[in-house]
Amino acid sequence: MADLSLFSNEQIAALLSALPDPAFILTRSGRYAAIFGGTDSRYYHDGSGLIGKSIADVLNAEKAAWFQAQITIALASRGLHVVEYPLAADDVKGVGDTGPMETIWFEGRVQPLEYQVMGEDAVLWVASNITASKKLEALLRMQSETDALTGLANRRKLMNGLTEHFELFARYKTPTSVLIFDIxxxxxxxxQYGHLAGDKAITTTAEICRYELRAADFPARLGGDEFVVLMPHTASAHAMTISERLRIKIAEGLQALGTLGSGATISGGLSEMTAGDTSYEEVLKRADDALYRAKRDGRNRIIRHEAD
Structure with missing residues (x-):
């Protein structure tokens, strides 16, 4: 701990003012009692106008209530409380078109003070702009969940989606179907034509999936030339209609590639989640079995697994 007696009051005030991140003194009732620092002009505006105002004067009701709750939590914990939060232009009153065009993310480090300010318990709230790291985090997450060749969801993202929708089905019995197909x-x-041609067939298939499927559908590349389409809120009879249209459109798209796609088609298997299923793997296995039946029966077809 620094010996503050080595510094004059003016020096201490200058040190506080030089802090790159802004530090707010906020009372229990949500009033801005003081602000220090915030000199990093890349991220922060002059906040001196906040002093004397309440959080409710500055932020919309929902965001103000959230800030108020964090102050209460920090005071009750009697220790450091760390939170991450976004602020958009419409969160701040009176900003209008002069505010940021994109959401800004902050890390707040909220420390209760050992003395009262303006007759109230108070906290020191240090706000650090973490927007750049949040963007990098989102980019890395997207890359980890996206198939590099097609831009569709990859196997990892697919399994997460199947898990999530199986849990929803188990709870609410919402009809959900799964199509698996390959070229x-x-x-x-x-x-015959080389791996670049094979890649073109795969990317063309992915583009048609994006164009032809509904916004709620979830297409993914399972691996190689194998694709899976998760269809939430869709019973297998309706899913069969969607799958047949997709089969026709993909064949047309592949054949439009010329010699490469001459006669190119897909085969698929379709299954619906049922009350007896204990995991999404059972649904995927039935769809996979139906895909192999489609292959045995001559290809260029979708076979629906009929419930037992």
């Missing part, structure tokens, strides 16, 4: 004779495309 017929894909190995022949690779062998």
């Amino acid at each position: 017929d004779h894909f190995k022949g495309i690779n062998d």
Whole structure:
């Protein structure tokens, strides 16, 4: 701990004013009693106008209530309380078009003070702009969940989606169907025309999935030339209609590639979540079994697994 007796009051005030991140003194009732620092002009505006105002004067009701709750939590804990929070232009009153065009993320370090300010318990709230790290975090998460070749969800993201929707089905019995399909004779495309041609067939298939499927549908590349489409709120009879349309459109798209796609088609298997299922793996296994039946029956078809 620094010996503050080595510094004059003026020096201490200058040190506090030089802090890159702003530090607010906020009372229990949500009043701005003082502000120090915030000199990093890349991230912060002059906040001196906040002194004397309440959080409710500055922020919309929902955001003000959240800040008030964090102050209460910090005072009750009697220790450091760390939170992350976004602030957008419409969160701040009177900002209008002069506010930030994008949401700004902050880390707040909220420390209760050992003395009262303006007759109330109070906290020191240090706000650090963490927008850049949040953007990087979001980018890394997207990359970890996105198939690099097609831009669709990858296997990891698919499994998370299947888990989430199976839990919703188990709770609410909302009909949910799963289609699994692959490109017929894909190995022949690779062998005859090369792997770049194979990649083109895969990316074309992905583009058609994005264009033809509904906004609620969840297409993913499982691996190789194999794709899965999760269809929430969709019973298998309706899902079959969607799957058949997708089969036709993909065949048209592949065949439009010319020699590469001449006669190219897909085969698929479709299954619906049922009350007897204990996990999404059972649904996926039934769809996979139906896909192999489609292959055995001559390809270029979707087979629906009928409930037992």
